[in-house]
Amino acid sequence: DIQMTQSPSSLSASVGDRVAITCRASQGIGIYLAWFQQKPGKAPKSLIYAASSLQSGVPSKFSGSGSGTDFTLTISDLQPEDFATYYCQHYHSYPLTFGGGTKVEIK
Amino acid sequence: EVQLVESGGGLVQPGGSLRLSCAASGFTFSDHYMDWVRQAPGKGLEWIGRTRNKADHYTTEYAASVKGRFTVSRDNSKNSLFLQMNSLKTEDTAVYYCAKTLRFELHSYIDYWGQGTLVTVSS
Numbered sequence: 001d002i003q004m005t006q007s008p009s010s011l012s013a014s015v016g017d018r019v020a021i022t023c024r025a026s027q028g029i030g031i032y033l034a035w036f037q038q039k040p041g042k043a044p045k046s047l048i049y050a051a052s053s054l055q056s057g058v059p060s061k062f063s064g065s066g067s068g069t070d071f072t073l074t075i076s077d078l079q080p081e082d083f084a085t086y087y088c089q090h091y092h093s094y095p096l097t098f099g100g101g102t103k104v105e106i107k
Numbered sequence: 108e109v110q111l112v113e114s115g116g117g118l119v120q121p122g123g124s125l126r127l128s129c130a131a132s133g134f135t136f137s138d139h140y141m142d143w144v145r146q147a148p149g150k151g152l153e154w155i156g157r158t159r160n161k162a163d164h165y166t167t168e169y170a171a172s173v174k175g176r177f178t179v180s181r182d183n184s185k186n187s188l189f190l191q192m193n194s195l196k197t198e199d200t201a202v203y204y205c206a207k208t209l210r211f212e213l214h215s216y217i218d219y220w221g222q223g224t225l226v227t228v229s230s
Contacts (some may be wrong), residue, residue: 001171034216036152043204043223044144044152049216087152091216094168096154097143 002026002090006099008068008084021102023071023088032092034062035073039084040102047086048073075104109133110221111205115147116224123195123228126131127187129221137161137183140208140215141207143190145201153201156190157208157215195228202226 003026013019023033031051036044040076048064051071060075075082083106088099115127143156157168158180166173167179178191182198188205204221208215 032211032214033214036217038134038152042218046216046218047219049209049218050211055218089152089154089217091214093158095170096157098152098154 001096002097004088004097005088006086006088006101006102008102009052009100010103010105011079014107015078015080015097017103018074018081019073019078021073021086021088021104023073023099025069025071025090025092028068029090030088031067033066033071034056034076034089035062036089037084038087038088044087047052051097055106060102078104085106109207110226111207111219111221113203113205113221113224116203116226118227119195120230121195121197121226123181123191124191126183127192127203127224127225127226129190129207130190130203131180131207136181136186140210141179141181141188142206142208143177143179143188143219144204144206144217144220145199146204147201148199150201152176154171192226195226197228200226200228 005024033051035048038044052064085103110132111129146157155170158179180189204223206217206220207219209218
């Protein structure tokens, strides 16, 4: 199975900051990586697919990059509504697996 | 507008069974692979199963943690996805989400999620 490792597991940032979350796959997955946002008590929301393509309706402050084993989600100009937990997931092969999540908190 | 509405969650004893449903609307259900993902209380997301679309003969895939105990199925005439859960364990306690996927090249990724239904396995 492909293991997905996210770092950091949590971070504190201020409104207006730019933050980066990394996701590493235990073997190459091409660009078959998605990112999701989840707020407390809510269902996840899809943000990015194919490592860098924005889902419809997702603001351009979210961006993704990477290929192979190393990926990054960058969030620019953090706003109160961006404070949430973010997950990566590969969909290269079965079983699909998620990273452990990164909680973005207000400093 | 895509909508996915899960139902069927509740309290069940260890060793028992439960069947979850997901009512889909706003898209051509039979064209899409569909997933089940769960989240134990305070934990991360875990993909547990998938059913492929009509073109790929509705075949299924499972995570090792549920293989042999859970079955994903679909009724395209009713735009519904199901998760039959047997031999339930306390560690199956979680919110269960159904998710719609989209095809990209030869791979399918999640683009929409339902709101989830809570399953509690306890005596």
